[in-house]
Amino acid sequence: MFGFFKRKKAPEQAAASEVPYILAIADCISRNDSTVHDSLERCRNDRAAYAAQFAERFAERGIDAASCDGDTLCWIAMADELEAAHALIGVDSSSELEDFLWAVSQLNGGEKLDFSGLDLSEDADVFQWCAACNKLLRQQGMLLCGVDIDSDDLQLILVTAAEYDKISALAEQAGHRIAPAETL
Secondary structure: OOOOOOOOOOHHHHHHHHHHHHHHHHHHHOOOOHHHHHHHHHHHHOHHHHHHHOHHHHHHOOOOHHHOOHHHHHHHHHHHHHHHOOOOEEEEOOOOHHHHHHHHHHHHOOOOOOOOOOOOOOOOOHHHHHHHHHHHHHHOOEEEEEEOOOOOEEEEEEEEHHHHHHHHHHHHHOOOOEEEHHHO
């Protein structure tokens, strides 16, 4: 009996097919910011030039951009481009409460989120603060999420519940993860 072998895609082909998901995620989070989109298109279409231009930025994350696979490069580039557009903020996992609250407030377009009703303990950790914030945010149809880039820092975004459903599904299709921040 003859069997059919499913041919695996080469890594570069597989990564190329995942980049449209990454673009859709970035468009949703950035509210269709053309600068973010154009930068990620450039990363998609000329990875070598993008990697060379931002080699220092990737090196700070411990990534050799020149030898990084295309999918990982575009995923990390998405986080960096969203951060540059103030749609994502990196928070150190050992942050103090005041620094954490300031960082999260930057995600709402400069409009300060009101967490005054929350009992946030200085002794808690970032994940506990995220859980407490999300308890309140869910009542408003919002969610504080993390973009998983395999980092010690949390890459936080603020989205609606509907946006979360969309981007988490797209991230999964691309082989990545976006989840409520306390679960990362």
